[in-house]
Amino acid sequence: MDSQDAVGALSALAHESRLEVFRLLVKVGPDGMAAGDIARATGSLANTLSANLNVLAGAGLVSSRREGRSIIYAAGYERMRALLAFLMEDCCSGNAEICAPLALIAERAACCA
Amino acid sequence: MDSQDAVGALSALAHESRLEVFRLLVKVGPDGMAAGDIARATGSLANTLSANLNVLAGAGLVSSRREGRSIIYAAGYERMRALLAFLMEDCCSGNAEICAPLALIAERAACCA
């Protein structure tokens, strides 16, 4: 991930509805959720949601597949991983005291450990 | 950190120059760097940089203090920590296989461990 990719992903997430959708999909898991269900869950219009999902997809943060009449969206865990890695890259430049809290949160964020 | 805070922080970072500045400050460490030095390091105009630093400060991602004629900016590590925590919150909803790579990167990102 380079700087441009990161800006793209951050821009995609820097939006109330899109962040909500993304976090919903992260929570839902790799099986994903149909666009219509997402719209109902978040209370957004179908076309607006579609545009927002398209932005997230463009940033690689979600993927989609058709299943019958529905289109299923799922979180792009690998991209999320890459973004987090990029954001933490070079942190604290070797200064352990500062980095410690970040390491801590990283550990704590490992929700399934 | 609530959703609005997260959107604010993500918006602040979703900008090529601001992301560069933030990462520079993260690298520099808690002692920070004078606005003028940041401008020189990133090749931005003083007033544009000032506006961008203001956005970052508004999101809590940097703090500032005056030192003589200079104003020193430093990364807000705690806010960064909170943002990363928010982004990883509820991830994978208990599904260890999916979360594992995230835990891995989190560990790897703990640069000073």
Place this chain on the structure above:
DNA sequence: TTGACTCTTCCAAAATTCTCGAAATATTGA
């Protein structure tokens, strides 16, 4: 094939963000 369902694309107006020049503010040294 027709109709219902699901989702996307197209479009244009409204809102927001970005950038730069010019002027203002704060600090220091002579």
Place this chain on the structure above:
DNA sequence: TCAATATTTCGAGAATTTTGGAAGAGTCAA
């Protein structure tokens, strides 16, 4: 006080993003 240095604030034009209505397309069941 005056000049130099360091940074911010103001203002406006340019560019980008966001939104919702209307229409277009793919899928399925009868």
